[in-house]
Amino acid sequence: MHGTDGPLGVSNIPDPQPVTRAFVQSCQEAGIPFNHDFNGRTQAGVGFYQTTTKDYRRCSAAVGYLRPVRDRPNLTIEVGCFVKRIAFEGTRATGVHYFNGKEQCRARAESEVIVTSGAIGTPKLLMLSGIGPAAHLAEHGIDVVANLPGVGENLNDHFGIDIVAELTGHHSLDKYKKWYNAAITGLEYMVFKSGPVTSNVVEGGAFWHSGLGTGEVPDLQFHFLAGAGAEAGVPGVAPGSSGITLNSYTVRPKSRGTVRLRSAAPGALPVIDPNFLAEPDDLKCSVEGVKKSTEIFRQPSLQKYIKAIRFPDDSVKTQKDFEDYVRQYGRTSYHPTCTCKMGSDEMSVVDTQCRIRGLDNIRICDSSIMPSLIGSNTNAPTIMIAEKASDLIKGHR
Ligand SMILES: Cc1cc2nc3c(=O)[nH]c(=O)nc-3n(C[C@H](O)[C@H](O)[C@H](O)COP(=O)(O)OP(=O)(O)OC[C@H]3O[C@@H](n4cnc5c(N)ncnc54)[C@H](O)[C@@H]3O)c2cc1C
Missing domain, CATH: 3.30.560.10 (Glucose Oxidase, domain 3)
Structure with a gap:
């Protein structure tokens, strides 16, 4: 129901x-x-x-979730930005490097980095940040932060x-x-x-x-x-x-x-x-x-x-x-998914709490973590993933 x-x-x-x-x-x-x-x-x-x-009118995630809370004092929304790399200290994610259209910026994460760049953008950003198949990262001269062979695989x-x-x-x-x-x-x-x-x-x-x-x-x-x-x-x-x-x-x-x-x-x-x-x-x-x-x-x-x-x-x-x-x-049909799948096998990228395996303070909360393509359209299920993830982030199981 x-x-x-x-x-x-x-x-x-x-x-x-x-x-x-x-x-x-x-x-x-x-x-x-x-x-x-x-x-x-x-x-x-x-x-x-x-x-x-x-x-x-179309109810996007921004309309349904962000717009009603955009005046909260603890929320800053920046649009038109391009994230170039996730910053790490060892295996701990500490923020992101991004370009805001005018200058290079850095945002520090007090608690966690949440990646939601979608089934194409998320594996790309992860690999640029040194998270992915080690041999492929080496081909492009990228230092490995975590060798996760499943990043970018399993595209459904x-x-x-x-x-x-x-x-x-x-x-x-x-x-x-x-x-x-x-x-x-x-x-x-x-x-x-x-x-x-x-x-x-x-x-x-x-x-x-x-x-x-x-x-x-x-x-x-x-x-x-x-x-x-x-x-x-x-x-x-x-x-x-x-x-x-x-x-x-x-x-x-x-x-x-x-x-x-x-x-x-x-x-x-x-x-x-x-x-x-x-x-x-x-x-x-x-x-x-x-x-x-x-x-x-x-x-x-x-x-x-x-x-x-x-x-x-x-x-x-x-x-x-x-x-x-x-x-x-x-x-x-515009339903790319599963390129950073959830699971516990060697090709999985996130665990059941959406946390990237082997790293700290970083989760993925988008369509890339579906283990396999659902048997229908993907927009509402992705929003459902994000709803569940927000509960996990708040500490509710
Ligand atoms: C043309 C089209 C029609 C669709 N129609 C339907 C439909 O009718 N019904 C349905 O259920 N689903 C539909 N979908 C699928 C649905 O839109 C997706 O399944 C859903 O949006 C996936 O959500 P996501 O959060 O994983 O990724 P996205 O919604 O793609 O969000 C990822 C966001 O991250 C941004 N991003 C990526 N990389 C970076 C970066 N480095 N820096 C900053 N930002 C970045 C992207 O610009 C994007 O805004 C359609 C998709 C398309 C393209």
């Missing part, structure tokens, strides 16, 4: 687009039962997503593949790409806090079975977008027409990637290798996701709106065609 009365704003989509309702109906026509709450007892089924929004992410359909008319949010429609709906939102601006676009979704696994828990997740071409790298529809998109991914992929340093310069971007589809099962499951997506688009409720499925087009028929499509159009 869960509630919606915590610091993090959680809402139901106030008024889903008719085409999203048709998606939900089409899934049921394709054999996926309705589920009114994916975050409740049962994950399997189709329904409308809950969103981290409050009063019709969801590999999503989209299908796109062109609609018979302007039935999706794409109609608001026209400036006059955008102006009217913008005004509606400003005055009434209602209308399409309150939409998160990804209004509907489903969790279901590929048929390849044990069948106990869903191994596929679907995100329905009441629009097309909204995301970089995802095909759209012809200019002037409207579309819809259905994204699917394997919820518990087996492939593991890495985050490595490109150089010892703090400003250099890291080398990210998601290693998608390294495991053959991930490819098989991804193909089933695309096949199920096209099956959903072909059901009567959505067919009323669809002129043609544009991606994949009719030439994609055989298993090999689908595999090629997956390889060509698959992409990150």
